[in-house]
Amino acid sequence: MGLVSPKTEVEFDLNGHPSKDAQTAKKVVYDTKDLNLWYGKDHALKNINLSIYENEVTAIIGPSGCGKSTYIKTLNRMVQLVPIVKISGDIMYRGKSILDKSYQVEDLRTRVGMVFQKPNPFPKSIYENVAYGPKIHGIRNKKILDEIVERSLRGAAIWDEVKERLHENAYGLSGGQQQRLCIARCLAIEPDVILMDEPTSALDPKSTLKVEELIQELKKNYSIIIVTHNMQQAARISDKTAFFLNGEIVEFDSTDMIFSNPTDKRTEDYITGRFG
Numbered sequence: 183m184g185l186v187s188p189k190t191e192v193e194f195d196l197n198g199h200p201s202k203d204a205q206t207a208k209k210v211v212y213d214t215k216d217l218n219l220w221y222g223k224d225h226a227l228k229n230i231n232l233s234i235y236e237n238e239v240t241a242i243i244g245p246s247g248c249g250k251s252t253y254i255k256t257l258n259r260m261v262q263l264v265p266i267v268k269i270s271g272d273i274m275y276r277g278k279s280i281l282d283k284s285y286q287v288e289d290l291r292t293r294v295g296m297v298f299q300k301p302n303p304f305p306k307s308i309y310e311n312v313a314y315g316p317k318i319h320g321i322r323n324k325k326i327l328d329e330i331v332e333r334s335l336r337g338a339a340i341w342d343e344v345k346e347r348l349h350e351n352a353y354g355l356s357g358g359q360q361q362r363l364c365i366a367r368c369l370a371i372e373p374d375v376i377l378m379d380e381p382t383s384a385l386d387p388k389s390t391l392k393v394e395e396l397i398q399e400l401k402k403n404y405s406i407i408i409v410t411h412n413m414q415q416a417a418r419i420s421d422k423t424a425f426f427l428n429g430e431i432v433e434f435d436s437t438d439m440i441f442s443n444p445t446d447k448r449t450e451d452y453i454t455g456r457f458g
């Protein structure tokens with residue numbers, strides 16, 4: 183299908199883009215328009231139309247290989263690191279096309295942070311992991327760096343656990359702590375958006391809960407897009423959910439609607455576990 187189901191006419195126009203009313207009510211961070219992506223001949227994303235709103239958690243769900251990771255990697259242009267990738271359509275971030283040749287990818291990367299499936303701290307101290315981004319951006323003042331490190335670690339709900347061991351290697355932390363450290367590293371560059379690609383799939387249930395609580399807290403200040411295989415997780419923490427299948431969006435709506443009253447039979451079959 184490719185088009186977003188326009189369930190609420192106040193919110194979406196017939197192409198699935200936000201209506202004027204909706205745009206004034208809540209700001210759109212990303213507006214994806216007729217996006218198609220190919221890996222060589224493999225058509226991985228098909229006519230994607232999707233709007234991401236400010237201070238919301240948007241979940242991307244769907245079975246393996248449906249294009250979830252590919253889609254979020256288009257939002258920071260990471261997918262274009264793959265040489266065989268071809269893209270058509272457009273992605274507007276804060277009103278500007280990020281696919282335009284004149285758009286500076288470095289600017290995008292300072293506005294859009296990313297957290298991956300497997301925690302990937304650098305083989306450095308906890309402090310250095312968080313201070314790394316600000317240092318790259320030219321901040322050298324120790325007092326300012328100390329403040330950023332503390333603020334970011336607090337923001338990622340891990341300060342109390344690490345404040346006595348800031349100069350120890352990050353590899354000494356548990357998996358769940360490492361993932362929150364990676365979130366702190368992301369916060370240190372003061373992003374606008376945080377992309378999360380299955381951020382809890384390598385974590386135990388307790389650490390997963392901590393990261394989920396953290397995501398709820400972070401959405402007050404950031405817009406979050408999360409890819410997850412875990413439908414309970416999407417239902418628990420997201421405001422909107424997009425269901426992807428075979429590179430298309432079958433349905434995009436408020437998470438409540440997707441999980442309680444989906445429009446498309448395929449969405450219902452997926453969320454009730456009939457496939458995937």
Ligand SMILES: Nc1ncnc2c1ncn2[C@@H]1O[C@H](COP(=O)(O)OP(=O)(O)OP(=O)(O)O)[C@@H](O)[C@H]1O
Nearest residue numbers: 221224226244245246247248249250251252253264
């Ligand atoms: N670097 C790549 N080169 C070629 N094809 C790729 C590449 N990355 C992904 N693909 C293909 O694009 C399609 C979508 O993959 P993608 O990883 O986006 O799906 P996904 O929904 O995130 O899957 P999963 O849930 O298993 O992570 C698949 O057919 C996959 O094989």
